[in-house]
Amino acid sequence: MASVQISDVRKSFGGFEVLHGVTVPIEDGAFVVLVGPSGCGKSTLLRMLAGLERITSGTISIGERVVNDVQPKERDIAMVFQNYALYPHMTVAQNMGFSLKLRGADQNAIDSKVNRAADILDLRQLLDRFPRQLSGGQRQRVAMGRAIVRDPQVFLFDEPLSNLDAKLRVAMRTEIKELHQRLKTTTVYVTHDQIEAMTMADKIVVMHDGIVEQIGAPLELYDRPDNKFVAGFIGSPAMNFLDGTLKVNGGAPYVETANGAKLPLVDAPAASNGRPVSYGIRPEHLAFADSGIEAEVAVVEPTGSETQIVARVGNQEMIAVFRERHPIAPGDRIHLQPRPDVAHLFDRDNGQRLRA
Ligand SMILES: Nc1ncnc2c1ncn2[C@@H]1O[C@H](COP(=O)(O)OP(=O)(O)OP(=O)(O)O)[C@@H](O)[C@H]1O
Ligand SMILES: [Mg+2]
Numbered sequence: 020m021a022s023v024q025i026s027d028v029r030k031s032f033g034g035f036e037v038l039h040g041v042t043v044p045i046e047d048g049a050f051v052v053l054v055g056p057s058g059c060g061k062s063t064l065l066r067m068l069a070g071l072e073r074i075t076s077g078t079i080s081i082g083e084r085v086v087n088d089v090q091p092k093e094r095d096i097a098m099v100f101q102n103y104a105l106y107p108h109m110t111v112a113q114n115m116g117f118s119l120k121l122r123g124a125d126q127n128a129i130d131s132k133v134n135r136a137a138d139i140l141d142l143r144q145l146l147d148r149f150p151r152q153l154s155g156g157q158r159q160r161v162a163m164g165r166a167i168v169r170d171p172q173v174f175l176f177d178e179p180l181s182n183l184d185a186k187l188r189v190a191m192r193t194e195i196k197e198l199h200q201r202l203k204t205t206t207v208y209v210t211h212d213q214i215e216a217m218t219m220a221d222k223i224v225v226m227h228d229g230i231v232e233q234i235g236a237p238l239e240l241y242d243r244p245d246n247k248f249v250a251g252f253i254g255s256p257a258m259n260f261l262d263g264t265l266k267v268n269g270g271a272p273y274v275e276t277a278n279g280a281k282l283p284l285v286d287a288p289a290a291s292n293g294r295p296v297s298y299g300i301r302p303e304h305l306a307f308a309d310s311g312i313e314a315e316v317a318v319v320e321p322t323g324s325e326t327q328i329v330a331r332v333g334n335q336e337m338i339a340v341f342r343e344r345h346p347i348a349p350g351d352r353i354h355l356q357p358r359p360d361v362a363h364l365f366d367r368d369n370g371q372r373l374r375a
Pocket of ligand 2: 062063
C-alpha cells in the first residue's frame with residue numbers, strides 16, 4: 020500500500036493541452052473515484068499514474084518516490100481496464116499468474132497466489148477455462164484476480180463495470196468494495212456511474228475539461244457543492260436551477276425569478292440585495308403546496324418506489340421526486356415549494372457557491 024500524490028500535472032497531445040494542472044492527494048489505503056463528463060481527462064490521468072502515458076509537466080509520486088520517469092512495470096501498480104484485456108489463449112489460472120511468471124516466480128508460489136485470489140473472487144471452479152468460456156461478470160473477476168495476484172501498492176480501475184448488465188454491476192460493485200475493505204489497497208477508480216461513485220468512494224474527484232472542480236467525500240459534494248458544475252453533475256436526477264435576483268431587505272431572504280416566483284432561503288450573504296443568482300434545489304427537496312413555484316406537469320414517471328415529475332416553469336424544466344404517490348397527470352397545474360434549509364445559491368456569472 021502507498022499514498023499517491025498527483026501535483027500540478029499537465030498533459031498535452033501534439034500541442035493541445037487536455038489536462039491543465041491537476042492536483043489530487045490520495046491517502047494510503049483510500050478509495051478515490053474520478054468522475055466527469057466524457058473527454059474530461061479521467062483515463063489520461065489514470066494512464067499517467069500507470070506509466071502508460073508520459074506527463075507533460077508536474078509530478079506524480081507513489082509513496083515517497085517520484086515516478087515520472089519510472090517504467091510501468093517498476094511502479095508496482097495493477098490496472099483493470101474496461102475491456103478486461105484477458106489473454107484469449109490462456110486459461111483463467113494462466114491469465115492470473117502471468118505477471119508473476121514474467122517476473123520469474125516459481126510455479127508453486129504462482130499457484131498459491133492464484134489460488135488465494137481465486138478463493139477471494141470465487142473463481143476456483145473456473146481456473147481451467149478459457150476467457151471465451153466465461154460470462155462478462157466472470158471475465159471481470161478474472162481481470163481483478165490478475166490485479167490482486169500482483170499484490171500491488173495501488174489498484175487502478177478504468178470503468179471496469181461498464182460492460183456488465185445492471186444487476187451484475189450492483190453485485191460487482193459490492194464485491195469490489197468488500198475487496199477493498201479486506202485488502203485496503205490504495206485504489207483509484209474511474210466511472211461514469213453516479214451511484215458507483217457515491218457508494219464506493221471515500222473521496223470523489225470531480226473533473227471537467229481537464230481541471231479538478233472539487234474533491235470531497237460523497238455526501239460533502241452532494242450537500243455542499245463548490246459550484247454549479249459539481250451541483251449539476253453529482254446527483255441523479257440532477258439539481259434544478261432557477262435564475263433570479265436575491266432579495267435581502269429585512270425578513271427572510273428569497274430569490275425572485277423573472278416570472279415572479281419567490282424562492283425561499285434561510286440566509287444569504289451579506290450586502291447581496293439585488294445580486295443576480297442561480298437558485299439550486301434538488302428534486303427530492305420540492306413538495307406539493309398551495310403556493311410556491313407555479314408549474315405545468317409535462318411527464319409523470321412512476322418507478323414504483325418513487326415518482327418523478329417533469330414540470331415546466333416558464334421556458335425551463337424542473338424535476339421533482341416524490342416517495343408518496345400523488346394523483347397527477349400531464350397538463351395539471353401544480354405548485355412546488357422548495358425546502359429553504361437545503362436550497363443552494365450560486366453566483367449567476369461565475370457559478371461559484373455563495374455562502375451566507
Ligand atoms: N492519444 C491521444 N492523442 C490525442 N488526444 C488524446 C489521446 N488520448 C486522449 N486524447 C484526448 O484527451 C482528452 C481526454 O481523454 P480521456 O480519454 O482521458 O477522457 P475520459 O475522461 O477518459 O473520457 P471517457 O469518459 O469518454 O472515457 C480527450 O479530448 C481526448 O480526445
Ligand atoms: Mg476514459
